Amino acid sequence: MLKTLSLARDRLRSKAPLSSSPTSSSFTFRVLSSPFSSKRHAPKASKEEEPPLKESVLLYPKDPSSTPKLFLVQPRLSPPKFLQAKLNEALCLANSLEEQRHGYFESDFFDKELPSHVVVQNPVARSPKAHVDTYFGSGTVDNIKCHLNAEDSKEEVDAVFVNAILSAVQQRNLERIWEKPVLDRVGLIIEIFNAHAHTKEAKLQAELAALMYKRSRLVRVRGTDGKQTFGQFGEAEVVSARGRAASKGSGFVGGAGETELQLQRRRISDRKLRLLSQIKDARRTRLLQRAARRRQGGLEGKSLATIAVVGYTNAGKSTLTSALTRTALYCNERLFATLDPTLKSAILPSRRKVLLSDTVGFISDLPIQLVEAFQSTLEEVVEADLLLHVVDSTAPNIEEHRSTVFHVLNQIGVPEEKLKNMIEVWNKIDYEEEEEQVEDMHYLDDGKGEEEEEEAAELIDGSIAEETLEASEAAVEEDQIENQEDDSDGWLLSDENVSDSELWKVPEDAKLVAAQKNGPDVRVSALTGVGLKELMYLIDERLKGEDDKLRSQTVVERSELQSRKWRPPRKDDEELAVEQ
Ligand SMILES: Nc1nc2c(ncn2[C@@H]2O[C@H](COP(=O)(O)OP(=O)(O)OP(=O)(O)O)[C@@H](O)[C@H]2O)c(=O)[nH]1
Ligand SMILES: [Mg+2]
Numbered sequence: 245m246l247k248t249l250s251l252a253r254d255r256l257r258s259k260a261p262l263s264s265s266p267t268s269s270s271f272t273f274r275v276l277s278s279p280f281s282s283k284r285h286a287p288k289a290s291k292e293e294e295p296p297l298k299e300s301v302l303l304y305p306k307d308p309s310s311t312p313k314l315f316l317v318q319p320r321l322s323p324p325k326f327l328q329a330k331l332n333e334a335l336c337l338a339n340s341l342e343e344q345r346h347g348y349f350e351s352d353f354f355d356k357e358l359p360s361h362v363v364v365q366n367p368v369a370r371s372p373k374a375h376v377d378t379y380f381g382s383g384t385v386d387n388i389k390c391h392l393n394a395e396d397s398k399e400e401v402d403a404v405f406v407n408a409i410l411s412a413v414q415q416r417n418l419e420r421i422w423e424k425p426v427l428d429r430v431g432l433i434i435e436i437f438n439a440h441a442h443t444k445e446a447k448l449q450a451e452l453a454a455l456m457y458k459r460s461r462l463v464r465v466r467g468t469d470g471k472q473t474f475g476q477f478g479e480a481e482v483v484s485a486r487g488r489a490a491s492k493g494s495g496f497v498g499g500a501g502e503t504e505l506q507l508q509r510r511r512i513s514d515r516k517l518r519l520l521s522q523i524k525d526a527r528r529t530r531l532l533q534r535a536a537r538r539r540q541g542g543l544e545g546k547s548l549a550t551i552a553v554v555g556y557t558n559a560g561k562s563t564l565t566s567a568l569t570r571t572a573l574y575c576n577e578r579l580f581a582t583l584d585p586t587l588k589s590a591i592l593p594s595r596r597k598v599l600l601s602d603t604v605g606f607i608s609d610l611p612i613q614l615v616e617a618f619q620s621t622l623e624e625v626v627e628a629d630l631l632l633h634v635v636d637s638t639a640p641n642i643e644e645h646r647s648t649v650f651h652v653l654n655q656i657g658v659p660e661e662k663l664k665n666m667i668e669v670w671n672k673i674d675y676e677e678e679e680e681q682v683e684d685m686h687y688l689d690d691g692k693g694e695e696e697e698e699e700a701a702e703l704i705d706g707s708i709a710e711e712t713l714e715a716s717e718a719a720v721e722e723d724q725i726e727n728q729e730d731d732s733d734g735w736l737l738s739d740e741n742v743s744d745s746e747l748w749k750v751p752e753d754a755k756l757v758a759a760q761k762n763g764p765d766v767r768v769s770a771l772t773g774v775g776l777k778e779l780m781y782l783i784d785e786r787l788k789g790e791d792d793k794l795r796s797q798t799v800v801e802r803s804e805l806q807s808r809k810w811r812p813p814r815k816d817d818e819e820l821a822v823e824q
Contacts, residue, residue, distance in 0.1 A: 312402035316361035453617035552628035557605030564770035637670035670764035
């Protein structure tokens with residue numbers, strides 16, 4: 245089984261050629277329309293009732309058996325190892341977008357075809373600012389369109405996934421040029437969150453994230469006829485009479501009426517308020533449960549310690565939690581398999597009972613507000629007594645993964661003391677051994693890889709590479725970028741005032757804390773069980789250390805209190821008081 249897994253993973257790691265891959269997916273289902281174009285929200289002048297927003301934020305209708313066929317566009321990164329890692333992650337993201345049926349995914353992750361993809365020149369490589377209108381230069385945009393047409397002629401592509409963070413305007417313009425819904429990195433991750441959420445709380449949080457994202461995507465662009473239009477297909481501007489009467493004071497005709505943009509914003513704001521209040525209720529329940537757990541206590545009247553298992557998505561958090569608690573949590577190769585925190589108990593070597601909390605994984609380049617939508621869930625992490633940071637030791641960009649986790653933990657407010665005490669667990673050490681064993685029978689070693697890499701080089705260094713920045717900038721049509729009202733509420737970091745190079749940079753604070761740790765505290769294989777005993781002893785030790793710290797703190801506080809209470813006022817003190 246292990247071998248199959250490694251082979252399959254190997255396949256995903258190495259097969260993704262750095263070029264357009266005309267592999268046709270086995271997905272046969274269709275996206276009816278994009279949630280991010282307004283096609284599906286064709287304005288209805290008279291209807292004022294609450295739209296089914298949960299549905300409107302989704303990429304495809306909630307048919308559990310439906311999976312969209314995505315076409316991936318990966319901006320080139322260097323070094324090639326980093327590009328390969330990012331490309332593999334993007335392919336995994338694309339294949340992770342799937343609804344579960346009765347708690348299970350229809351297909352085996354590795355039975356799925358790799359999504360068709362193309363590596364293109366990275367616009368931020370030459371200039372910190374990408375093209376404000378279409379992100380990519382015009383040559384790249386046209387080239388992608390050709391690839392899309394070619395792909396479409398074989399099997400219809402439902403949406404284009406650009407593995408970068410696009411502004412609303414860039415997204416809308418690309419949608420118009422490519423005539424396909426476009427998802428950027430944040431959009432796809434939100435879609436996955438929505439598809440994988442199970443519990444009421446996770447669903448609410450995922451919907452909130454989608455809603456905030458959707459609000460940031462509401463833009464008006466100037467259409468080909470020069471008129472302001474709201475949607476991709478130039479829907480009418482004024483869609484309801486609301487506001488007319490109010491603006492005139494009486495009568496039923498007057499004022500400018502409500503535009504589609506205002507109507508959508510209002511609906512989103514109303515829904516957001518309702519969602520926030522529901523999340524608040526769920527949070528209250530969680531707080532009560534946590535307090536009850538603390539009261540319940542462990543051995544010798546101690547409170548029951550909670551250990552939060554954190555880490556990059558797919559690092560093996562659920563597998564490790566299952567192994568340590570001897571339970572069977574849901575584990576899957578799909579990214580963001582876990583969205584709902586789960587608590588399981590374990591007995592440490594000292595016979596102390598603890599709770600392990602498995603939670604949502606982190607990923608690079610996500611805006612803080614997305615994390616904020618999951619604040620209620622992530623509170624478990626902030627409140628935990630100890631953190632276990634699970635790292636996939638086989639990840640080629642392991643440093644980026646580590647830094648991302650430190651960054652998110654900083655963002656959600658984990659105290660520095662807790663970060664220092666965190667146990668870093670390098671997981672999947674069995675994989676290296678496996679890799680060595682299967683190297684000779686590497687089924688991808690069929691000579692195709694090189695050929696495909698050459699193609700990639702052609703694509704990157706050929707027509708697209710020749711296109712100069714100046715030329716593409718000249719191609720920016722002024723009327724397309726005029727009035728680029730980006731209503732992101734400062735939510736998306738992709739706003740034009742934040743350069744994309746900033747987004748891809750590991751934040752300094754995260755680097756600092758990550759650098760303080762030189763390596764793993766323990767190396768394990770959650771799958772085979774190697775290193776788990778050592779890990780359990782380490783948890784015991786760290787918790788004891790925490791207890792001792794707490795005890796000495798309490799003793800100091802108590803003695804301070806006593807001395808304050810019983811100490812008779814000294815002469816020096818009296819003098820000091822008089823001076824003051
Ligand atoms: N070879 C190997 N595979 C592992 C190990 N631990 C986990 N995996 C595999 O890695 C994949 C992801 O594991 P999960 O436990 O679901 O990872 P996770 O961190 O919980 O992922 P998310 O919930 O999606 O964030 C699964 O296919 C596991 O079987 C390990 O020690 N060795
Ligand atoms: Mg998990």
